[in-house]
Amino acid sequence: MTSSSLMAGLRDHPNEIDRMGRFAAMKRVGVASAIVLGLLSACKNPIGSRYEPDDAAQERGLLAINEAGCAACHEIPGVAWPKGRLGPSLDGFDDVGMIAGQLPNRPDLLAVFIRNAPSVKRHTTMPAMPVTQSEAADIAAYLYGLDDD
Amino acid sequence: MIDALWGWPPPVLDPAGPYADKVTTLAWALFGMGVVVTAIVCAALWLAVRGSPRMKALIGGERTIWIGGIAFPGVVLLGLLVWGLTLTASLTQPIRGDEMRIRITGEMWWFRVQYLNADGDIVMEDANELHLPVGVPVVLELEGADVIHSFWVPHLSGKKDMIPGRRTLLRVQADRPGEFGGLCAEYCGSQHALMGFVAIAHKESDWQTWFDDRTTRVARTEMLAETAPPDAMPYPGDAAAYPMELGTLERYDARRGMRLFMESGCAACHRIAGTEANGLAGPDLTHVGSRRSLGAGILPNNRGTMMGWIGDSQSIKPGNRMPSYDVLSAEDIGHIAAFLELQK
């Protein structure tokens, strides 16, 4: 659709023009809130560095990942092989929004999810995995440390 | 698992039995001889450049070629060859009759394992894993199903080729309990690097218990299959028929898993003793629930890796001879995994 035919279409539908106007207003609010957020973010770090996992924990985490075989279903940076694709890639996990698209992104919840996913997300495909509580915390540390930018 | 092969000391220098011991002795002797020869060559080189004119004349003549170039290597190499062959002859001694016999067949890209009785009849089928009693000599009858593979568990013995159409013999013995990693040592196709093996040495009495447990379990399954009415057919590993814990939070149904296993084509490639599954193209799954590893020594064996393997083995081991079952739902894969886990 060219822009002139779009305008012609809009003229036949006045309601549409009204909606467009409202959209423009919303966009202005959006810009304003982005500025406010930008100012606020000076106080609150972006996710990647919100948690600062220590190196030893991350190292233990990678070991636990290999021992449990997480890579059978996930592509995981630092694990050369295998690169299973049954589950989502965990590349750049430091930037993920919600855990498995549903749970609040917190280290303690991530550890619980890693250990026993169905207990926090019913009907998820990811099964409970044979890792201890402290191993799960280490794995969470490792995943949050995956800074790809 | 394969990663039992890494670490220090390297397994070739850490023999766990008399046959591997010989290989290690041979390796050290060859290494020592190499050091001596290198030292002699370096000394001669130094004298040739820096030595006195008398010394240069001494080592510059034709005599040096005859002695250092022909006689010395001839004697040393021949001596090492004879000594090495006599030292390792016992590794491939023919069957005497009092040993345990196990047949291992290399397939692309896994190992078929069959325990034999003294007459050579198969008494138990397994895959990718060898259980042996400590202190007992075991003769491995090695075969290749498709291309040449090579069997190697460095803690236990030397390498031996597995050749299609031929049977080669290799003796192994473990003198201490433990898990020893192994792998295919002859390039055999794209997934050669992921063709691993685990050898597990038990104390002799533990080994007997282990063997009896497995055989009674299979016998019980077979008996139940014959006597139970078809609709009440308990599956092997049925929690009711066998007191085995199912895990408190089990959400998958092993009984449904068994039906799915039989109906989804798995049974055409895999065998589970005592059931209608009798396929031979893939590893025997009668005891898969108690295996240390999945996918020929490459993954730990747990619910997650089992589901991952069934659902998408092609991304784990690209090109392997089992299709990815991404046509099944995750629920179904879970049911099947729950069923297979009970096949101890």
Ligand SMILES: [Cu+2]
């Ligand atoms: Cu190979």
